[in-house]
Each structure stands twice: as C-alpha cells, then as structure tokens.
Amino acid sequence: MRLATAFVVGLVFGLGLLLSGMADPAKVLGFLDLAGAWDPSLMFVMGGAVGVGSVAFAFARTRTRSLLGEPLQLPTKTSVDRRLIVGALLFGAGWGLAGFCPGPAVVALGAGEAKAVVFVIAMVAGMALFELVEARRR
C-alpha cells in the first residue's frame, strides 16, 4: 500500500509539473529573467501548491501517524545556518544555469529528453559527492 500511494503521488506530482509549465526549462528561465520579458506564471504554481499544502500540513500536525499508520516524519530543525544558505545558493545557481530543478529533471527524463539524462546523471553524481564528503567528515 505504501508503495502504491508513493507511485500515485509521484505520478500526480509529475503531471502537476507538466501542466504547470515547471517541467519546461525555457519557462523556468523566463520566470527567473526579471530584467527581460518576465513570465510570472510560476508564482501561480507555488500559490496553488502552497494553498493545498498548508491545509494538509496543518492537519498532519494534529497527528502522530499517517492515515496508513506510518510514523509522521516532519523536519525538526529550526535554525537558519550556513549549510542551509550555502546549499541554497549553489542550488539556485545551478537552477538558473539550466532551468532544471530535481523534480522537473526527473520528469523530463521520463519524457525521453536526452539533455535531462545528462543533467540527472550530473545531479546524482553531485549528491553522491556530497555523501562521500559527509561520510569522511563523520
């Protein structure tokens, strides 16, 4: 059941990204180009997603287990630290460079976009590099 719901969630999430235009790097870059001809559409993606999300997370907060009886795992950290900010800076730079963030890149991979394959391989390599450095620090 856990696997079935996770698959359906991935599917709905991906369809949302396709419908919203978020899966198209050209549209993402049009949103990030404040000084050019700016396309504000992606503000609406965030508005719609956060609108539904805030209701769901407000409800989730009243529970300790999910509807399927799984433990509810919510992040507990509250401090804005250097790792968070440096990480967000690096991520934002990469996002602006290609117009891909992780979800849309995986969806574009499914659409058979060859350039998404390159991006996803590099992204997973970056994640693996991070894991290696972290493992060495511990």
Added chain:
Amino acid sequence: MTIAWAAFTPWASLAGGLLVGVAAAMLILFNGRVAGISGIVGGLLRPARGDLGWRVAFVAGLVAAPLAWLAVAAAPRLHVAASVPALVAAGLLVGVGTRLGSGCTSGHGVCGISRGSRRSLAATATFMAAGFAVVFVARHLPGS
C-alpha cells in the same frame, strides 16, 4: 521589467500547482513523508532498511508522468537551451546544493513554506535570488 504576456499561463500553472499540492498532501497524509524530490532521490544513495521501496516507487511515478500525459494530451513543450557542459555544471551544483541545503523547490519551496518553516522560507528566498542573479548575468551582462 516587462511582462511576457504571450508566455503567461496563469490558469494552467495554478492548476498544475494545485496538483503538486495534492501530491504533497497525499505523501504526508498517507506515507507520513515530506515530498522533497532532492531528499527522496538523495536517500536512494544512502539506503536504510525498509526505506528504499517507497522512494523507488515515487521516482517511478515521476518518470511515468509524461507517458500518462501522452495518453490524453499532446506532447508537452520541453525546451532545454543549455549546452552539455552547462548541464553537467548545473547538475553538479543542484546535486551538491540541495543535499547541503536539505532541500529544493519542492521540499523547501512547497512543503516547507506550507509548514511555515523559517528555514525553508530562508532557503527559498536564497535559491530564488541566486537563480535570478545567474540568469541576469547570463542574459543581460555585456558580452553574454
């Protein structure tokens, strides 16, 4: 600033955003997990017992989405202008950055802001500012 009215798709984007919100809602309410794509993919590299299956199923759903889309609609527009070296650099930056910063557009931008998390608000403001800056440099500085 000028608005690109021809490219502006408020209704489709709002509807797509609602679907993303529904997906995030389902994952927390059914599976008890936050829908952060970079965290879900990153967790595949550090597999813990009983924690692998749902991640694989979720990613499979994402990959299958374009196929489901094609069953009912015309092929979606996906235009990737970046060169291969730029894609490699961008992928590495996104991979390292999202793991170091504990999230991406979905985990921080959608789920974190929905939870009212101060960390996610700070991260979202930061990665958006970095994205704006990089696109400005790439498109509007002399010589670009």
